Amino acid sequence: MTRLALVGSGVTGERIAKRLDLVAPGCEVVAVDPRGTMAEAADCDVAVLAHGGPQIRSAVKLLAHGVSVVSTSDDLDDVRALSELHESAAQHGVSVVVGGGMSPGLTGLLARYLVGQLHHCDEIHLAVHGTAGPACARQHHKALAGRAVGLHDGQQINRPSGSGRELCWFPEPVGAYDCYRGELASPMLLHELFPDVHRISARVSANRRDRLTARLPMLSPPHREGGVGAVRVEVRGANSSGERLTLVAGVAELVGTCAAATAAAFTGAIVRGDLDPGVTVAGDERLDTIGLLREIERLGVRLQEFTGIPHPAHPVSTPIQPLTNDPHHG
Known part of the structure; x- marks a missing residue:
């Protein structure tokens, strides 16, 4: 047994x-x-x-x-x-x-899945929203107070956490959140996995209070569990004919479940x-x-992939579809 x-x-x-x-x-x-x-x-x-x-x-x-x-x-x-x-x-x-x-972990698998659809990849960008239990919430608090590692034009960079604001769109029902650099492990691991990629970044969602209090003790006890969390993985590169492509995949699910x-x-x-x-x-x-991605789906996590361009009149209605079983689907 x-x-x-x-x-x-x-x-x-x-x-x-x-x-x-x-x-x-x-x-x-x-x-x-x-x-x-x-x-x-x-x-x-x-x-x-x-x-x-x-x-x-x-x-x-x-x-x-x-x-x-x-x-x-x-x-x-x-x-x-x-x-x-x-x-x-x-x-x-x-x-x-x-x-x-979830991250690192699921984000690395999604990055490999997306990079496999490109002839050449030069950028990988991650964004994470939400926390699981209290320990995860404390780690999120710590990440906003440290030093964020990343890669820019092939050079390792070290920036203050909480900087680099960027509006990131996650799969529905999470939607858009302001995200900031954080002291996260994923860029370090992704650089080892994809040494030819020139730009790698990872951000976490945060509100103004999160950023202002990041270097102080947590002002209130963390919740038993956060709400629906999300990850977004974006890769940029080119296909075999040289056409520039941007591919995006993600998840909207409870962080603990992911x-x-x-x-x-x-x-x-x-x-x-x-x-x-x-x-x-x-x-x-x-x-x-x-x-592994199929197994994760079997275990209750719906993986999603951006497969089209939203109509200008409906910018929020980004068509996101379930992750295909075909690694070459774009």
Whole structure:
């Protein structure tokens, strides 16, 4: 029997637990306290890290037990540390998925899907709206107070979080929100995955209060769960004839649901033996990207792709269609 460890029982953790039997039928799910030694997970096949705060310590303990790991962390420093576990994971013969949540995670898969439709890609831009549980809300607050990394004309840039206002259109019913640079991990990972892309950016939605209070302690306790969240992934490049193209895909769904479906899909991939030992980042060209996106849809997340140009008289009615199964659909 497949044994899966679930580390963390918040909003995202609860939704992951409901989906694990769908990706590993008949599995036994072991609840593990992230503050402990991870000894309960010692004989598990895969551990899903869904707790708040840094996940690197949990991952290191699990690797020592020979357990594969799916991380949902979106903290820049934490993701950077997790990315450096490749040698250790390979030595133990286990897999570590970095970016097993909504962003990084689903955004990387969507970026790979869109880039695959281009002959050449030179820009990737992400935007994220919403939070899952309290830990996610605190991370959003922190992201607006840090330093945003990105890539501009091939050079790494470091800008103050909360700058770079841009109106981003998300799939309905979310619609348009002002988004700003944030201390996010996705640009770092995307640069590793797409080294030939010259411009990479990531933004988060924020209101005036979010920005003004970002460098202060949170003024009120975060909600149990935010409302409907969204992601938008935009790539720019050219087709084989040199025609310039802009492709957009996204999701409008509860953030916890998006993260849970992505984490569960990667867990299933490890159980099936689809991933090699070592670190795998969501969006890696070796992954079955279309297969993972189909699995995420099966687990309850409706993926959408912009497939046309809105009529000038109805700029809000952007035609968004369900993500096609054909990677060459445009």
